[in-house]
Structure formats: C-alpha cells, structure tokens
Amino acid sequence: MKSHSSTLLAEVRTFRQNHPDVRYVDLIALDIPGRFYGKRYPVEMLEKVAAGSPLKLPQNAVLLGAQGGLFKIGDYCFHDGDPDANRRLVPGTLKPVSWEAQPLGQMLITSDGTEAPIEFEPREVLAKVLERLHRKGIHPVVAFELEFYLFDKKLNDGLPQFARDPLSDDPDDQPTLHIERLSRFAPVLDDMVQTAQAQGIDITVVTAELGPGQFEINFGHLDDGLRAADWAALFCRSTRGVALKHGYRASFMAKPYLQHPGSGMHVHVSLYDAAGNNLLAAHQQQPLRHAVAGCLALLPHCMPIFSPNHNAFRRLGGTVNAATKACWGYEDRDACVRIPESDPRNLRIEHRLASADANPYLVLAAILVGLEHGLDAAQEPIAPLNEDRTSGHDFPLEMLEAVRAMQQQPVLREGLGAEFVDVYCENKRQDHLAFQQEINAREYRWYL
Known part of the structure; x- marks a missing residue:
C-alpha cells in the first residue's frame, strides 16, 4: 500500500x-x-x-x-x-x-x-470477471473500435444537422468511405487523435464510414482489459469536447438517422495462457468454436448491455452490417460474432453487436462471460453464416423484453454478479419507462 x-x-x-x-x-x-x-x-x-x-x-x-x-x-x-x-x-x-x-x-x-467495492459499479464488474479469468489461467487481449457522427454544433428544432463540410454546403456531398472526407475534416479529426494520445490512448486507424459525417476510430490491442475499457470511455469524453471546440457536436448515439447506418462498438478479444499461447487456436481451433457458442448462447440475455437504451434498438433493424440474430461467421460483417482472418497467434473474435453508446466496461464483461461459458460448456456452435445465411438465434428487440431475458439468466447472474444484474435491469427498466412518459407530436397527428 x-x-x-x-x-x-x-x-x-x-x-x-x-x-x-x-x-x-x-x-x-x-x-x-x-x-x-x-x-x-x-x-x-x-x-x-x-x-x-x-x-x-x-x-x-x-x-x-x-x-x-x-x-x-x-x-x-x-x-x-x-x-x-x-x-x-x-x-x-x-x-x-x-x-x-x-x-x-x-x-x-x-x-x-x-x-468494499461497489458491486454494481461497471469497472468493478469487469475487474471481477478479469480476476476470475486470470485465476483460470486465461488472459484476454482486447481492442475496441468506436463509430461516431459529427453534427453541426447547433440543433435545428432539436434535430441534428449534418456537419458542415468545409468544401461544400450540400449535405449529400460527403464522400462515404473515401479518404477525401478525412482530409476535409482533418483539423478536428487530427485534434481528436492528438488529444486522445495525450490521454495515453493508442489510436491506430481512422476511417470515414458510410453515414454523412460518420467516422470510426480503432484503438491498439491491450493485455489489460480494464485499461482497454478506460481508453474507450475516455475517448468518448475527449472527442465530445474537441468537437465543440471546432464548432461541431460529436455523438456516439446508436442511431441518429433512420436512413443512415448506426454507430457501433466493435470489440476484438483473443485469449492467451500464461506462456503467451493463443488458447483459441489450440486443437484445430476447437476452443474458438466453443467460445463462439458460449457468446451466442448468452447474447440474447445481454441485450440491455449491448443496446442500453430505446434508440440503440433502432440500430438493429437490418441496416448495413447490423445483425438481427445472434449469429457468427468468418470474415462476415453481417455477423454478431465475426472471426477476422488472421494467423494462429492473433486468432480472435470480433464482437460487433454493441452500440457505440454502450458502457464499455459492461460490454467487455458480458463478452468475456460468454467466452468463459463457451469454454466451460465445450459445445459446438450453430452453423456460421458462410454456410447458412439464415443461421442464428433470435434476440429481444425492445428493452422490457430484453430486461426480462437478462434478469433470470443463471450464467449471467453468476458471471456478472446477481446484485449487479438486478440493479442494472431495474435501472434500464426505469429509464425506459421514464422515456415513455412524454406524448410526442406524431401521436397527436395520428390519434387526436
């Protein structure tokens, strides 16, 4: 001490x-x-x-x-x-x-x-999961990827406006997935990266995404899961602040536009033993398949964590690269659990379902409990999407159903802590009910 x-x-x-x-x-x-x-x-x-x-x-x-x-x-x-x-x-x-x-x-x-740690504090929940895995000789290596939108600083009647492109006033004139958009918004993006690096965050790749004013930031891989989640949380805070300084509003909201892709939190996880051997690659990748099966089995019960609010469920409506079932696949971005092509040393899963505004500590904790459950149960997964495009388990698509599915799941209650699960589910239930306590203009248009 x-x-x-x-x-x-x-x-x-x-x-x-x-x-x-x-x-x-x-x-x-x-x-x-x-x-x-x-x-x-x-x-x-x-x-x-x-x-x-x-x-x-x-x-x-x-x-x-x-x-x-x-x-x-x-x-x-x-x-x-x-x-x-x-x-x-x-x-x-x-x-x-x-x-x-x-x-x-x-x-x-x-x-x-x-x-006396607080049992329902998100960082403590993740710390307990990591400690249990370490006692089993399992050492995760983790990397987050976060998507976000840039908007104009001022809202228009409460609605977001496209970020002002320095070279064009036409909101449709923003080249998607083009390197040119990175150049157009270079001053604010460069400041975001430099500010994050000053916070000790390892920024690797910056990508212009499909939505107008949408970008993705990738972080370096870490053998410290707590620190990896710290990076994701701190990046959101600094990025919002830098955007305002440049006259923009940065948001990690899951689905700000119905007609454009939502923003996700992708998490890469590989598992190693104390000697540095990749546990997922052993025995012709059988542990990898078991880990995938565990993730998919628990995924329908983790939806309040992966989609933590009403808006986040809007992202799961079948738009680009957003799965509507608990599914997996090799090099398949339509899958919740994607297996990127890699050598055995770097074999990993990429969990793609969580929204960008989810709590990174809890997202990682839920993923790790799924992997742990799969390794313990040693069950084969359902067919990958590469073999069957209809493969997958249904998961809840609205909050109250999702909370019911989460609260009584015994593996989650044990893996994340029963006190946390009860507190978290009630918090989400009350948040959702509070959100519903307002009649919007559309209801009057339809039913008055």
Missing part, C-alpha cells in the same frame, strides 16, 4: 510540475448508463488523496439514469441514507484537459481494489 501511494504521489507531483497552470482536476468514473460523474478537486487536495487521505463519493451516484436522476431500486437511493463509498485513484490516468476554456486535469477513480 505504501509503495502504491508513493507511485500515485509521484504521478501527481510530476503532473503539477509539468502543468503549473492547472488548479483543478476532475475525478471521474463511469455510471451505469455510461456517463461520467465525479468531483472537481483542487490539485493540492489531490496530492493529499494520493498520499493516502480518503476519497469518498456517494455510492448511489453509480445508479444515475440516462438524464442524471435517481430511480428507486430496491433499498438503494431512497431507503439507505445515501451512504458514501470509498474510491481510489487509477494510476496512470492523470492527464491534462485541453478542450476546456480553462486549464484542467482529469483522472479516473474507481471502487474496485478498495476494501
């Missing part, structure tokens, strides 16, 4: 030396819907925390709904006195914030690794 505090203290002091103009640091963590909450600390107080002073925030801040309110979930929120819970600083995450008007820093905090 003393050595740990010494490392954190050195990190904070080095940061203060390198950024003497920074007076405050945002201490942030991801809540259940995937939004950051936290506190803005004077940097001198942060040094005291790094030296061992307690860091406490309300336990129930993790339970916030999509709009920030609290729902009654069991005895939490309104019957527990709203207690504080210990958090700790995540080493290596103290970085400058360059997109705000004043100089700031930010640093991740978490309850995992404390004396």
Whole structure:
C-alpha cells in the first residue's frame, strides 16, 4: 500500500510540475448508463488523496439514469441514507484537459481494489470477471473500435444537422468511405487523435464510414482489459469536447438517422495462457468454436448491455452490417460474432453487436462471460453464416423484453454478479419507462 501511494504521489507531483497552470482536476468514473460523474478537486487536495487521505463519493451516484436522476431500486437511493463509498485513484490516468476554456486535469477513480467495492459499479464488474479469468489461467487481449457522427454544433428544432463540410454546403456531398472526407475534416479529426494520445490512448486507424459525417476510430490491442475499457470511455469524453471546440457536436448515439447506418462498438478479444499461447487456436481451433457458442448462447440475455437504451434498438433493424440474430461467421460483417482472418497467434473474435453508446466496461464483461461459458460448456456452435445465411438465434428487440431475458439468466447472474444484474435491469427498466412518459407530436397527428 505504501509503495502504491508513493507511485500515485509521484504521478501527481510530476503532473503539477509539468502543468503549473492547472488548479483543478476532475475525478471521474463511469455510471451505469455510461456517463461520467465525479468531483472537481483542487490539485493540492489531490496530492493529499494520493498520499493516502480518503476519497469518498456517494455510492448511489453509480445508479444515475440516462438524464442524471435517481430511480428507486430496491433499498438503494431512497431507503439507505445515501451512504458514501470509498474510491481510489487509477494510476496512470492523470492527464491534462485541453478542450476546456480553462486549464484542467482529469483522472479516473474507481471502487474496485478498495476494501468494499461497489458491486454494481461497471469497472468493478469487469475487474471481477478479469480476476476470475486470470485465476483460470486465461488472459484476454482486447481492442475496441468506436463509430461516431459529427453534427453541426447547433440543433435545428432539436434535430441534428449534418456537419458542415468545409468544401461544400450540400449535405449529400460527403464522400462515404473515401479518404477525401478525412482530409476535409482533418483539423478536428487530427485534434481528436492528438488529444486522445495525450490521454495515453493508442489510436491506430481512422476511417470515414458510410453515414454523412460518420467516422470510426480503432484503438491498439491491450493485455489489460480494464485499461482497454478506460481508453474507450475516455475517448468518448475527449472527442465530445474537441468537437465543440471546432464548432461541431460529436455523438456516439446508436442511431441518429433512420436512413443512415448506426454507430457501433466493435470489440476484438483473443485469449492467451500464461506462456503467451493463443488458447483459441489450440486443437484445430476447437476452443474458438466453443467460445463462439458460449457468446451466442448468452447474447440474447445481454441485450440491455449491448443496446442500453430505446434508440440503440433502432440500430438493429437490418441496416448495413447490423445483425438481427445472434449469429457468427468468418470474415462476415453481417455477423454478431465475426472471426477476422488472421494467423494462429492473433486468432480472435470480433464482437460487433454493441452500440457505440454502450458502457464499455459492461460490454467487455458480458463478452468475456460468454467466452468463459463457451469454454466451460465445450459445445459446438450453430452453423456460421458462410454456410447458412439464415443461421442464428433470435434476440429481444425492445428493452422490457430484453430486461426480462437478462434478469433470470443463471450464467449471467453468476458471471456478472446477481446484485449487479438486478440493479442494472431495474435501472434500464426505469429509464425506459421514464422515456415513455412524454406524448410526442406524431401521436397527436395520428390519434387526436
């Protein structure tokens, strides 16, 4: 513990030396819907925390709904006195914030690794899954890919407008999948990449996607699943800030336009033993097939995680490369679980179903539980799409049905934690019901 505090203290002091103009640091963590909450600390107080002073925030801040309110979930929120819970600083995450008007820093905090971790904190859920896999001798290597849209900074009657192309006022004049669009939006995209790299994130490939103003960012592969999910979460925060600075609005919303492709979160996962051997490639790739079968078996029960809101289910309507069944295939982007072509050393799955606005900690945790279940059960999967284009299991396509499917699934309750599953499902149920508590103009047009 003393050595740990010494490392954190050195990190904070080095940061203060390198950024003497920074007076405050945002201490942030991801809540259940995937939004950051936290506190803005004077940097001198942060040094005291790094030296061992307690860091406490309300336990129930993790339970916030999509709009920030609290729902009654069991005895939490309104019957527990709203207690504080210990958090700790995540080493290596103290970085400058360059997109705000004043100089700031930010640093991740978490309850995992404390004396009493919060069972339903997303980072703690993933930490427990990774710890269990490590005890079994399974070491995941992970890489995220995130799609997002750029919009005009100003909304038009609450609706998003296409990002202003510097070379054209015609919203249809945006070359899809062309390198030219990367050049047209180079100033903001370059700033996004450089800002992410300043946060310690390894950005690899930038792609112009099919939608107007839609892009994809790929991250490097990591043998630390927590850090990989940290990267995905921090990238979303910095990208929104950089976009505003350039006069745009960046959004990871799953389906902002019905007529254009939605935005997904693709997760590449390979599994290694302690000696560095790829477990999926052994015995003529039999473990790979077992892992796929486990993913597909649990996928219909994980939909509240992969599609965490009403809009995310709109993305699953059969548009480009968005599956409508739990299916798999080799080099097939219509599959939920794709097996990219690779050598045995790099053999992996690419899980393509989650929306870009899903919680990266929970998405990865759910994928890993599926892989673990498949390796334990050792069942062969259904036919790949390469052999049968109709192959696949149905999964829920609306939230309340999805919550019912998730809450009673015994493998998920064991793998992710029963307390987490109950809390998460009730949070999603209440969020969905709250979203429905508004009559829109179309209902009056149709039924008045």
